[in-house]
Amino acid sequence: MGKLYQEDNLRLSEKITPQRRRYSNHFRGWFVKRYRRLYVRLMRLQENPVAMSRGLALGVFAGCFPLFGFQTFIGVILAILFRGSKVAAAIGTWVSNPITYIPLYVLNFKVGKFLLGVKSLSSQDVNLESLSSLMESGYIFATTLLVGCLAVGIVAGIVSYFLSLHIFRRWKRKKRTFRNR
Numbered sequence: 001m002g003k004l005y006q007e008d009n010l011r012l013s014e015k016i017t018p019q020r021r022r023y024s025n026h027f028r029g030w031f032v033k034r035y036r037r038l039y040v041r042l043m044r045l046q047e048n049p050v051a052m053s054r055g056l057a058l059g060v061f062a063g064c065f066p067l068f069g070f071q072t073f074i075g076v077i078l079a080i081l082f083r084g085s086k087v088a089a090a091i092g093t094w095v096s097n098p099i100t101y102i103p104l105y106v107l108n109f110k111v112g113k114f115l116l117g118v119k120s121l122s123s124q125d126v127n128l129e130s131l132s133s134l135m136e137s138g139y140i141f142a143t144t145l146l147v148g149c150l151a152v153g154i155v156a157g158i159v160s161y162f163l164s165l166h167i168f169r170r171w172k173r174k175k176r177t178f179r180n181r
Contacts, residue, residue, distance in 0.1 A: 059092020
């Protein structure tokens, strides 16, 4: 009787092990759950692929600007104005998140420097005793960053529009063929 009980325990542990292995890494399990929810939410949208792609592209565009806390609001407002999907616009603003803030804005600043032809801004060039010099360097920094954000946002928005349009059209086709079975 003891042997039989041990074999049953062994079989139960063998059945549980793949599931434990699948979610052994807590972050990976969390990420997989979030990705599945996002996928299901996008699949349930009844909008056409063009409106969904337009909304996502506008959200990505808004997400490239350093307006923390207002990116989603701006993305949804742009989606309303340009008749895009509001949910997709809100999702598109996630392009800037706590992990990507710094690399994204460094890239935006470098692109802005390149486009405006600004020399490097260093603390040695700024006279801290003069308020006008300090304000001028702040104006140059803000202008350079915003021009870079605009350029990167336009390019990222266009790329995300065409990429997501292709993906959303494929999803719609698969959805139709799945329903017709």
